[in-house]
Amino acid sequence: MLDPKIHRKFLVTTWEGGGSVGPALTVARKLVDAGHDVRVMSDECNRPESEKTGARFVPWTRAPSRADRNRDSELVRDWAGATPAEGLGQVMKDLTAGRAADYAEDVIAELRREPADLVVGSELILGVELGCEVARQPCVVLACNSVMFPITGAPQAGPPMSAEQQAAMAPMIEEMMATFAEATSVFNEARAHFDLPPLDNMWDQVLVAKQTLLGISRTFDFGAEDTGDHFAYVGPQLDEANWTESWQSPWPEDDQRPLVLVGFSTTFQNHISVLQRVIDALASFPVRVLVTLGPTIAAEELTPAPNTRLVASAPHGAVMKEATLVVTHGGHGTVARALLHKLPMLVIPHGRDQDGNAARVAAHGAGLMLPPAAETGEIAAAIDCLLGDPEFAASAAILGTAVAREALESDVVAQLEALACPEYA
Missing domain, CATH: 3.40.50.2000 (Glycogen Phosphorylase B;)
Structure with missing residues (x-):
């Protein structure tokens, strides 16, 4: 922990993508509890749960901002694709690559309105890291699950696969890589908008961050002990969602069925x-x-x-x-x-x-x-x-x-404090 007199300003960004929200808000709550000034930037429908963490809330304006969680307002419709790669292509088009400039503009505008010592970004809305690169703003990426994308230097994880399993997956992986290559061309249009050079692999945008923190159990992930300098496991970030209804069993107390x-x-x-x-x-x-x-x-x-x-x-x-x-x-x-x-x-x-x-x-x-x-x-x-x-x-x-x-021993706050204020690491 930092000296209690040292308060830092954090801008935690996320988007209404189901499981992407909870880890970001858990981290925001932990930072608030540690005495820091925290803003959460997300879809408007996340305002109530964000403010319950004690953070201030800022909605996306240029980038997509859902007013509710209803089916009709869903941005991601990957389930409608004929193949997993086709579904992923829709996500790239309508979120990660196609709206990168909008997310970047929102982040840049918010940092101009109120600076931050550190921005906490996402591995899926790459426009956040793009905006930080443009603004020369220190940032970190919080991944809320295993590394799913081909980021250069990403640590090996996952259970070992047999030769037969690898062969069975090869066509799908090839199709996915083609989807990523097409999306990289779109993402590079956003980079060109800000006079930045193109990337060979759009996922390497996360490497502008000081570090990528993996919000998952290393044990569960079959994660390597040596994750390199850029990646670090910080354990699952699992506050209970505060938008759920209270629980009272609808069965009689003497009903002992499992x-x-x-x-x-x-x-x-x-x-x-x-x-x-x-x-x-x-x-x-x-x-x-x-x-x-x-x-x-x-x-x-x-x-x-x-x-x-x-x-x-x-x-x-x-x-x-x-x-x-x-x-x-x-x-x-x-x-x-x-x-x-x-x-x-x-x-x-x-x-x-x-x-x-x-x-x-x-x-x-x-x-x-x-x-x-x-x-x-x-x-x-x-x-x-x-x-x-x-x-x-x-x-x-x-x-x-x-x-x-790993959840109990998570040092995510200490890691973020050190990244926001290296001299106190």
Whole structure:
């Protein structure tokens, strides 16, 4: 920690992309608690939860700024792509590359209005780091999951793959790299707008930052001990989302059936049908099932079984204290929180970072993964295996202990203080 008399000004940036918000606001809250002056810059719909951290809020103006989290206002529609690469191309076009200049202009304007000692950026809205480069503003990148993009010098992570797995993934990786190359051309137009030279790889924009902090457990990530000078693990940043409704069990107190929490994305990923298949698969088990829908799916779009309750939201941490199993899409926030509670998981990934998270859960023995097209019978068989084999819970407990330790021992505030004020490092 810095001398308590030293107060620094931080500008924490994020965007309404589901799991991208929570880690940024957790870090903002920690910085406020440490006595610093913190602003959060994000979509307008994030104002209430941002201000609850004690930070001041600034909305995006030129860059996209969602007024709500409803399905119709979704900016990212990668689920509509015919292939993962096509879906990713939409994200590049409408966010990372195509709107980079707008994010940069917003950051530059805000820094002119009120300077900051350090800007905390994101690995997906590269316009923040671009704006910092233009303004010669010190910045750091906070990644809220594993390194997903081909950044030069990024540390090796993830479970080892067999030759067969590598061969199977090669065509998709080739298509992804072609998508990144096309997006880099668009991103370089934004750089040219500010009279900056082009990059061979747009993801290397993050290297203008002093450091990239990885908000994920090194143990969970299968992360290398040596991450180089630019990357550092700071553990998961997991405050409970403060927009969720309070939790009170809808079942009688004497109902001792195991509780299964079903929680998929807070953003829309065309996951209504898979949610219904999960509900149908769980219908025959002697369990209680709580399904948290999030803001993009209405209860009327699903048919609950007799053992199922549908709620718009609930604090997952409170629910997980009572749960036996989690069924999830595999977003890092849900996965990490389940591990903090030492719960095994069935992960049904829908893209983004979720496939990698699912592979890590399975490789650690803490759960199983299925494709999003899995039929009801396949889902039921996986659930039967997870509930019946205690090895999954045991492995989740071992991994969860390591994840909890890394979260508790996180030095993210000290790291940011040192980067904001190197002479006090």
